[in-house]
Amino acid sequence: MEELDLKELFSIFWKSKAQIALIIAIFIMIGVIYTTSFVTPVYTASTTLVLAKADEGNEASTSEQSSESITTTDVTLNSKLVSTYSELVKSKNVLRQVISNLGIDVQEEDLRKNVSVSSVKDTELIEIKVTNITPTNSMKIANEIAKVFTEKVGEIYNINNVHVVDVAETPGVPSNINHAKDILIFAAIGVVIAVLYVLIANMLDTTIKSAEEIEKTYNLPVLVSIPVYNVDVEKKR
DSSP: OOOOOHHHHHHHHHHTHHHHHHHHHHHHHHHHHIIIIIOOOOEEEEEEEEEOOOOOOOOSOOOHHHHHHHHHHHHHHHHHHHHHHHHHHTSHHHHHHHHHHHTOOOOHHHHHHTEEEEEOTTSSEEEEEEEESSHHHHHHHHHHHHHHHHHHHHHHHSOOOEEEEEOOOOOSSOSSOOHHHHHHHHHHHHHHHHHHHHHHHHHHOOOOOOHHHHHHHHOOOOOOOOOOOOHHHHHHO
16 A cells, blocks of 8 residues: 555545544444443442551550550551451451341352452551442442451451441442443544544555546656546437
């Protein structure tokens, strides 16, 4: 395929603007149908926990220096426990207790797949997110996980340093559906497909369209050209 300059490319795309618009419109319609009919909405509820100073029942009459030392120790301990706690949230012990407490009909592995735990960087905050097809269930499960997890920490570590900062609320909109984003993605795909179609069609088209094209391709001057003669029009005259 010979090299095309920007002017020629623009001319090719301009001549094929109807096909380009049609292809983009088709993909937009596919995007609308996909995002409204084929995507099952799911809802995500989240609760936030914080690792605070452990309740140890120390006497109030301590020196300021000793108090600062305890606080520093607590912060260091909590920072190290964040990653451990994040794994403990999704442990079999916690999830089985949550399923039993709520009496929900869900498999342990399925619940684990729908639970995500993340720690906020450089903080002692842990965020628990639960995804479910029912908004109420996602909220209930998230709050129950936070409750059971807090109890398990007390049993395992014999400390009470986990506290709920934000209680999970019932989500109002699906977390996996964004109509505008989906349609834009399909429109972008349509643009790419349309451009490829025009370029490939032009590459496969070997017909000569103008005298200038002959001169450019074969480096020969065009001495004469024969215009298209419409015989039927002449006969009518």
